[in-house]
Amino acid sequence: MNDMGSIVDIHTHILPALDDGATDLEMTRQMLRMAYEEGVRYLFFTPHADSYNYNKLSRIRKNMDAIREWCRDQEINLELFLGAEIYYDSDESIKAIIKKLKREKYPTLNNTNLVLIEFYMGGITLQEVIPAMEALFEAGYIPVIAHVERYGLTFEELMELKNIGCLFQLNLCDLFYENTAWENEMNQMARRLVKEKMIDFVGTDAHDVERRPAKVVEYVDYLYSNYDKEYIDDICVGNAERLLKLG
Ligand SMILES: [Fe+2]
Known part of the structure; x- marks a missing residue:
């Protein structure tokens, strides 16, 4: 654990009975x-x-608000914020x-101009993604790419996304997955992105x-x-404090 004694998790599915995450309030609390x-x-x-x-x-x-109250009662000292994981798969969808x-209708991350975006998993290409991300920038938003290591995009392609200003979120669990060839590839990419300091935020993407x-x-x-301490402080806490107005 870090000296700061705190981690910011910017990606979870914990609200009860809304999506494929927590099925009920009891699971939310757990x-x-x-x-x-x-x-x-x-x-x-x-x-x-x-x-x-x-x-x-x-x-x-x-x-x-009700969940915050429960946390206070239980002395669970968590600051809770709202966002959304927004699915992009086509030109039409970015306009919508x-x-x-x-x-x-969709919230940004804690009312900032940062939005958590996930891509279509079945072989999305850079040619599709770049104009969509540019459209978001033009509209005044900064895309944070959810679990950026998962799409099968090459390191060089991810560099291009980074160069136009996209921010990257890593799923922490992807650092260790290595059961299948795909997971192994994802795991290698996750580590390389951290090593090259391309990641901006971490998250659990917890579903249950x-x-x-x-x-x-x-x-x-x-x-x-395994990595530079100051940089890990940034991706675990500092960047989120700074960019997502947690204070
Ligand atoms: Fe997710």
Whole structure:
């Protein structure tokens, strides 16, 4: 764990019964307790953006207030923030995304101009992605690419995305996955991106308490043991404090 004693998790699916994450409030509570025990102190709820098509943002914010109150009662000292994981797969979808962001139908990360974007997994190409990300910049947003190591894009392609100003989020669990050839590739990319200081934020992408839990300790320890300490402080805490207005 770091000297700061705090980790910022910018990517989770913990709000109850909204997406494929926590199925009910009980699971939400277990996940929050786990995150806190793991050393997370600032946590973003980033449900898949589709859930905002069926639920009013105001209702979700109200739910968050009730969850905050429960945390206080339980002495779980977590600061909770709202965002969304927004799925991009086509030219059409980027126009719709921008419209929904402008109308505040989709939330940005903690009301900043940063938005968490995930790409279509089945072989997305740089040619598709660059104009879409440029459209987001033009509309005034900064894309944070969710689990950037997962799309099969090459290191050089990811450099291009970085060069136009995209920010990158790493799924901590991807540092260790190596059961299949695909996972091994992803794992190598995750480590290379950290080594080359291309990652800006970390997240658990927690969906439940077993299969994809809100675990961070073993990964964060690994990062501190293997990479530059100041840079790891930045990706675990500093960048989020600075760019996502946590204070
Ligand atoms: Fe996710």
